Amino acid sequence: MTMQVTRRHIVLALLLAVLAGSLGALAASQWGSADERPSIHDFLHDELTLTPEQDAALDRVEEDFAAERQRLEEELRRANARLARAMEEEHRYGPKVSAAIDDVHGAMGELQKATMRHIFAMRELLDEEQGRAFDRQISRSLTGPQRE
Incomplete structure (x- = not known):
C-alpha cells in the first residue's frame, strides 16, 4: 500500500516544523543551553553574593x-495559531501566510x-563588580560555548 503525499500533508508537515521550532526556541530560552551553564537567574542567586536588599x-x-x-508567550501562541489557520486556508506561501509569519x-521580537x-x-x-560578572555571563549566554 503506497501513500500519496498531498498538499495537506505538506502543509501539516510545515506547520508542525514551525510549531516545533517555536516551542524549541522557547524551551531553550527557559531551560538554558546544552552546555549546562547556569541560567541567568541561577547565576544571580547562586554565583553572586547578593545583599538581602538586592x-x-x-x-x-x-x-x-x-x-x-x-502575556507575551500567549501572544506568540496566538500568532502561531493564526499562522496555522492561514496555512490551512491558502495551502501555499500566499499573502495570509506571509502576514501571519x-x-x-513580531510576537517573538516583543518577547x-x-x-x-x-x-x-x-x-x-x-x-560594579557584580555587574562585570553579570556582563560576562550574559555574553557567554548569548554567544554560546567558546572554543579555545
Whole structure:
C-alpha cells in the first residue's frame, strides 16, 4: 500500500516544523543551553553574593517579568495559531501566510525586547563588580560555548 503525499500533508508537515521550532526556541530560552551553564537567574542567586536588599529587589523584578513574559508567550501562541489557520486556508506561501509569519516574528521580537529590558533591570540592582560578572555571563549566554 503506497501513500500519496498531498498538499495537506505538506502543509501539516510545515506547520508542525514551525510549531516545533517555536516551542524549541522557547524551551531553550527557559531551560538554558546544552552546555549546562547556569541560567541567568541561577547565576544571580547562586554565583553572586547578593545583599538581602538586592535579593528582595530581584524577586520583585522577576515577579514583574513573569507576568509580562506569560502575556507575551500567549501572544506568540496566538500568532502561531493564526499562522496555522492561514496555512490551512491558502495551502501555499500566499499573502495570509506571509502576514501571519510577520505576526509570529513580531510576537517573538516583543518577547525578546521584554527579556532584554528584564536583563537590564536586573543589572541595575548590582554593584560594579557584580555587574562585570553579570556582563560576562550574559555574553557567554548569548554567544554560546567558546572554543579555545
